[in-house]
Amino acid sequence: MGKQKVLELANHIGLKKPESKDSYTFQDPEYKILEPVVTDEMAQVGMGLAFRQKRTAAQVAELVGMPLAETTKLLLELADAGVAFVNSIDGEDVFWFDLWVPGVMEMMANNLENVKKYPQIAQAFEEYSRLRGESTIGNFPVGVGMMRVIPIETAISGESRRASYEEISKYLNEHTLFSVSDCACRTVREAMGEGCGHLKEDMCIQMGHAAEYYIRTGRGREITREEAFEIIKRAEENGLMHSIPNMDGSGKTHAICNCCGCSCLSLRHAEMYLNTDMVRSNYVSQIDKEKCVACGECVIHCPVNALQLGQKLCSSIPVVESLQREETPRDSLWGKEKWNPDYRINRKNVVDTGTSPCKAECPAHISVQGYIKLASQGKYTEALELIKKNNPFPAVCGRICPHNCETECTRNHIDEPLAIDDIKKFIAQQDLDSDRRYIPRIRHNYNKKIAVIGSGPAGLSCAYYLAIEGYQVTVFEKEQQVGGMLRLGIPAFRLEKDVVDAEIEILRRLGVVFKTGIEIGHDRSIDDLRKDGYSAFYLAVGAQKGRALGLDGEDASGIISGVDFLKQTNLNRAPALSGKVAVIGGGNVAIDVARTAIRAGASQVTLYSLESREEMPALDEEIEEALKENIIIENGWGPESLTVMDGQIHAITFKKCLRVFDKERRFSPVFNREKTRTAPVDFVLLSIGQSIDWGNLLDESELQLSEKNTVIADGFTYQTGQPDVFAGGDCFTGPRFAIDAIAAGKEAAISIHRYVQPGQSLVYGRDRHAYQSLEKNHLQLSDYDSTPRQRPYSPAASLDFSDPRSGLTEEQLKKETERCLSCGATLVDEFLCVGCGQCTTQCKFDAASLVRRYDGAGVSYENAGSVIMKTAKERQMRIAERESQKNAKEIR
Template identity: 60%
Template sequence: MIFPPDYVCRYDEKIMRLANMIGRKKAGIKPGGKGSLQWEDPEYVILEAGVTEDMADVGLCLGSYEKHSAAEVAQMLNKPEDWCHEELMKLAVYGACFVNNINGIDMFWTETWIPGTMEMIVNNMDNIRKYPIVAYAMEAYGRVRGPLSSGAFPIGVGLMRVIPIESAIHGESRRADYEEISKYLEENTIFSVSNCSCRTDREVMGEGCGHIKEDMCIQMGHAAEYYIRTGRGRQITRDEAYAILRKAEGNGLMHEIPNTDGSGHTHAICNCCGCGCLSLRTAAMFKNVDMVRSNYTAKIDWQKCVACGQCVENCPVNALKLGQKLCSSAPVVKNITTAITPRDEDWTEDKWNPDYRLNRENVVDTGTAPCKTNCPAHIGVQGYIKLAAQGRYVEALDLIKKENPLPAVCGRICNRKCEQACTRGAIDSPVAIDEIKKFVAQLELDKASRVIPEKRFDTNSHIKIAVIGAGPAGLSCAYYLALDGYSVTVFEKEKRLGGMLTLGIPEFRLEKNVVAAEIDIIKEMGVVFQTSVEVGKDITLDALRKQGYAAFYVAIGAGGGRKLGLKGENAAGVYTGVEFLRRINSGEELTLPGKTIVIGGGNVAVDTARVATRCHSESVDIYCLESRSQMPASEEELEEAETEGIRLHNGYGPKAILSENGHVTGIELKKCLSVFDENGRFAPVFDESDTITVAADHIILSVGQTIQWGDLLNGSTACLNANQTIAADAFTYQTGQPDVFTGGDCYTGPRFAIDAIAAGKQGAISIHRFVHPGHSLVLGRDRREYKALNTEAAVIEEYDNTPRQKPDTLDRADVGSFADSRGILTEAQLKAETSRCLGCGAVILDEYMCLGCGQCTTKCKFDAIHLERRYDGEGIEFTELKPVIIKQIVKRKAKIAVKKVKKVFGAV
């Protein structure tokens, strides 16, 4: 048994006898001897932590499942009734027995360990504070006993049992009322809600999974009376119980019930997650799914499935994975159903999955839709394209915002990695995914059509989080923290919100009303913004800690311009690209008469060149190291620049800037022979003898960005890398200062908005876990690892030959205007464009591992996955369970023996 190293066992024979009695061991056996529990067994440990000998004395009089009054116990012990009642109440409050008032008399009795006694002990928060060992004992019980139950319980009679989400079995002709949650709520009149004992347990052990424990488990009838009376739970109404269940379902949780009260009867409903629940560990770790499964199994309609991934990401036991729908000339994984199970195999440790909370997989080995894979935020692209095709624009927007809270922004500036990977691109042109998103996201710009998402949790509002920087990473983190119910304040040192979205991108690419509209939604979610506040200068991290901020998300971006150390680069008329754009976007009226040279090949360089034409430059030329095909700037942007008269010169790098009387007059450039080395790393090689000199009145150096840390990290244990990015864990984004998390350009260096947005959500997930003591930053967390299918092997037998749709250019903007001239697809164009999607991906089900909980069905927007009744198991009373298990064990042993014989003769 594994307990904390400082645990010291108290050997008490009376308490051991009580443990044996609750565990239904034979009466009269020697404590700790043969047939008895042992001193290191969790059943003994969980009692000895807080049960006194007096409490054990009265407890031993109760027997198992036998109700007794204090008067009866007093008679057995020849002790005063008041004293017996007091000790029995102590035992009940501790959790080692039930108490109910029956016909005006307090009646006491004990039940089994799980479900029952152990949860009751752990659900007493005083026990957790005084005796944390009880949590270790409860966890150990399932870890030790779980393997022993493998294959031993027929379907339907396990100690805990999954009950499908009721809406998932709506219309199922073979459903039975004992499989409906509503039956149990309607048949009871008293209800309570308590913390989840499993998640409490996990928190104590430092293994919380991010699913919070508060107000999770519902008790009914005698259990509710007990929980209310002993302070474990608070009384709620039936309507409140329904509301708790609905919120749990929405948050990806499933339902289980204690299954020991007989068919159609239970005293509690648990809202469980696969990563925290100790009952579901039986399925996920030991693969003993029959012990807990419902009578249902999911079934996928591949014709309707669009691989949005919602069912995969919400499946509690990873029974669903994204796969491939397209035919292929190469082998493709189509079946993932577990073939080796405890039903007919000796269930040894090598067949378990002990790392199930770390090794979750979203995709089969042969890959899935490349659009979802290649998107840094892994948005369900196929899903929102299908929803848009069906005219379900609000639902499409909701699906996008599960990963990206700034879809209108990204619809205008995204670098479209999804389109770069699109399978359709091998036929003619990629699906115009970004244009579809832009159309859908127009809903964000109209106040009347905006949807403010419902908060996932009601219990986090007292926790304050500070986000430092209001760029895409900070806005994303703030959005998802607000969605989780936290009190979020964003500190921005500039006067305007949006970071590089407002200060680093010109209006003709991203109009500021678009950014403002999406920030308004975040404000409506309760996020507070403080502008013109530079953390480190105007207020420090320590000062914010004193104000009660529990965690920080640092997302200050890379807002400084970079120079190259060239001779003459400090002359008047030389700007960095970032500085130049900031001044323009801040409203400064700059004019650049004469000739302007821009150095750089990225989108920022092209933006600065296009802005320069709007600042009255006579001519604008771009010089860059890369060939046109190597340039980081998009081809669309290059074409727009050339349309505006900007000339592009590839294969040149700056050597020196020329000046007279302190003002720039030109630039000397040298020929670039290669930009990258054999490993693809930036390592330019020049011919220093091959130079040209170009006259210039203004030079804009758009060759990179710097991070302006100021005094932000002073006194912190967070540290910087050699390139001045902040050091942090690549998965959790936690820095060297435990309460400081980071993301975006200050962590990665300059990248695209969608990269920062994706990092912001992951930062929010980490912060959510961090501020709840005892939660791990990694256990049970989706690692978001995706793999694209082999598009070269895809066999596309037929497809819609509609050409890629292009939005019209708007008449309102002449060339040279700062207005965005790019239009939006018409609804007819949208329908045509969505029809071009090949529908590459689909979901694959492991039918054995499926619990039949219905989460997948409730998350699917396409009617593509249903529950089917496959079994007819029913619960039985705990006292009747033993002969049923013996019969099942005999049957299983026979199956194992037959299978071994067949193996000998080559039949299997």
């Protein structure tokens, strides 16, 4: 049985008549939120309070028939709990209550001690906003919701029809007392373990009477007007939007919230119910399709997923060109089948018919079209900044990336793909100049230590993004030098080490600490690091061990693992080669090994690949470079046996490979053992794959390994079976390219940030990178020019370890960027858009703007009823008319 007096108080606050049809019960969230902290005595005193009528303790005591001292004590307890406001007027305290939301429930959620002690408070607040939202659908006109989005002011500056009530500065300038508190919605989400990674601290600004109350009850701390403006600015820089309590009357409010779409309980009206009029501003986003370059920054930062990437190019088949809705709650029945209850996990980045293939096919989904446009304008620093949102190592990747973006480039259907890697390399060249490097701003200052184990691309990427977020990151590397396979596994003629050093130096300037010569599992354990105060761990040890053939005699002198050979070469400790060298393998590493062998003294290098020339996994340009250096490539041959004499390799016999893959493209080679050939050799370098050497790293841990010796972790969050340990890169996926590891590192950093902060979910409100390319076979491309692809000057091949490749000149860069077809563009769902303006702050191309579509002003709660009733009646008439037209069509 519940507390009867507390239920009576809940109905009193909700202005419900006792025993009426719509009065609350013990099962309703309005009762549940009060029940843990409100005693019968507090409830009795609360019955003497009134909605927005200020009463002294003496007045309340007289109304409820209790002694003044006890009444005063209980009123202060109600204020502390969040049930009532308290202010001092002329030296005397006055008390009153306000709406449930915005009002009592936020204030109760902002008593952090009570929320922690009684999770029911958080659960009731969340339940209220979810259950009561249904009754509002379609019934509130624009401007009359309980909460209202206020545009980011820079988004409407210069807009001639703007109203002062939609300017943040108006509210801040007309008040003198300010406080800042934690966000109530995010407090609730955190208490429920459903946080989205946007943290609650110092988010919401109170003004006037609300600030006085928040300061007095310890919910907030007093700040100056200047500090309030700074909080607004910081919120906008962190991708947040503004909204205000909207029931004080037009142009009046007592608070400014800085919201995210993934935790805000008010924005759920737009996202879950698609009842956007309940919360929107008078503005909607508008995209200039000609200026838009589909960088996707507006899409990622839109709090309600009203923006999606589409295509700009014409097509002979239908494509999604508009997100305009045929039905909305304004004129249609709106049952649960039309809601989106999973809005926190099902955001869409791209329309069903796809977008720019360069962005879609890149493992890190870099905004290729965007940085190409910036480069064409000479904005190289801005271009570098855009790249580094998803890839901290553009100078490295400009030299070694497999460039899926070029392979899938739409320009292939005209002549040749855009030279995307060369453009990126040109942009990133300034990273090699210590005076011109782009160093991102550190966003926060979290006093938490994170350990990254391994300094290859995955580990460095994770460290970079954690450092930007504000964590104290230490990278442990067992070798004496930092860089992992970037430094030790790639020859200098493809990636000179000063390039690696330059981009790692940026991490040092961000505060990342590198500890080399320390092997975790041997010198120290993960448990040791836990005792040292590290909150989470990222395993990124890579796949630095070569695979063996499994043939007799494989331990003979002269047979060397290819990855070991590259590593020793990069450490200036490689064995001198001579005579005939056979390289076994067909991938990029095998090509690197073969080209390194020539430079190490071999007189003849022959590469034997199971795959045909067309099936070789090595990139075409890498194969061409090898052929230019007189490396012989024999396709379709696999090792059969080794001839060893006196412990030294003398010959290797090969068998003919008839097929490498089965019909499902699984590795399943078939050989003709009757067709063989024997080659005399002095050295054999094995490059048939890489494996992971875990050492003692996993001793006494709860981590599990797959059949392929990779660590088992969640494919989306990268969390392993040991919750504080995350893994990524080659030790999770098996050997892949650096860009894959870089993408994994960033995602792991997001997960680690969420894991080490209380109550944060690893999945809610998170970008799932659901990209897909547009259909290229039906594009209408006949009108495009045939400007030839620009190529860097290519000097004659040299057999030293310097990188002979030059870059594009600035003149060539200008010509090459003009070849971009600008395939993609952002589309706007104007109905779903709440008009916050976040898209305009993210766009570097002046393509996104806010335009005023509505003219709705707020009303006070006392005057809202008639407005809502009128809107509801008009809606019912529109629904009836629509249904009538629908029935008439069916009859015909």
